[in-house]
Amino acid sequence: MPPAPGMGATMAELLSLSLLAAGVFFFAAGTVALLRFPDTLTRLHALTKADNLGLGLIVLGLALRTTQPAEAGVLLLIWLLALTASGPVGSLLGGVAARQEPKDRRS
């Protein structure tokens, strides 16, 4: 973090901190859901949303802390990549789960 020259930097830091805190909250919520939810599909439901959102908030929070646009761009790319991968992976895992535990799902 570069030394804050004025009000703008402080605002950016505050915004960044609250984004990071929100991101950590979503990660924590996703983890709790992973541990507590009863079957694969509900766990996936919680995990894909919490992780995508959590990672996105953390990436935004970190992007606000860098002074170089390129670094922020790389961070956003990482988020995009994670989003791209997690959608299909969630769908694949869900497909397997739906075939393997249909009874759990309906009860």
Place this chain on the structure above:
Amino acid sequence: MIPAWALDGPLAALLLWLAWRVLRVEDLFQAGVLFIVFGLLLAVVWLRLHAPDVALAEAAIGAGVTGALYINTLAGMEAHPAEPEPAPAGWAAASRWLAGLLSVVLALLMTVLALRLVLAVPPPVPTTPVAGKLTNPVTAVLLDLRSYDTLLETAVLVEALMGVWILGRPLAAAPHTAPEALRGLVRVLVPVMVVVSGALLWNGGGGTGGAFQAAAVLAAAGILARLGGHSLPFLHHPRRRAALAGAGTAFFLAVGLVLMAVTGSFLGYPAGGRDWLVLAIEAVATLSLATVLVVLFEATSPRQRPPEGDP
């Protein structure tokens, strides 16, 4: 400021605990998943030690590719459970003991040699310091002995592949139909991974990256393509496959020997020509290593049926 140990302490403890769990857990699938998590955490530890090259290799090979091989093998074990063999008698039993004894002697010998090397070599001073960056001693050694490092990596992987070929597992023949979600993922990710691999190869000249890291990413792209039901042209042609797998080591040795004839020392690069030669060698090594890793994955894949034709 939070002290470093507040992060590193729990990280180290978690790593040890995971290692213990991998060894002790009853369910082999759980052990496999724990092993992948262990590899990822180990990569974080290497990052904390300012050794991004090792971290990249660990994450890609240690956690990624090895994890895929492990899960593959497990699925294969479930599909074709091993039949109990009768206890070997006579010469067969004796040869097993002999092989075991040889392995122990070899392991001891290598330990002694490694210790002598560690004790004899003074702490490494990087001849090519990365400007303004903290450098881990491991990274410094890797940069200094870069050529030997890559040469031995290619040779070790070719040897692993030979081991698998000796076991005689045939490769999966026909491409299969994958779920649409997976095919979509392959279409998006494989081109990205190929570009990343090229960037790692190019970067290797001056910073983080190199043949091994580039090959790991390229191999992951190949494995993903295979899972998505694509056939890779080199994979089902035994000669081409073997040639590509061995090309890295062969090209490396050839360049080394030619350089020895010209400059007098093995891999003694002439002034000025070094960068392009290294890039050429590493480009060939990347293709070769990636081929070996993809073939290793295919050879352990449970989708294929034993034994017919294709060695």
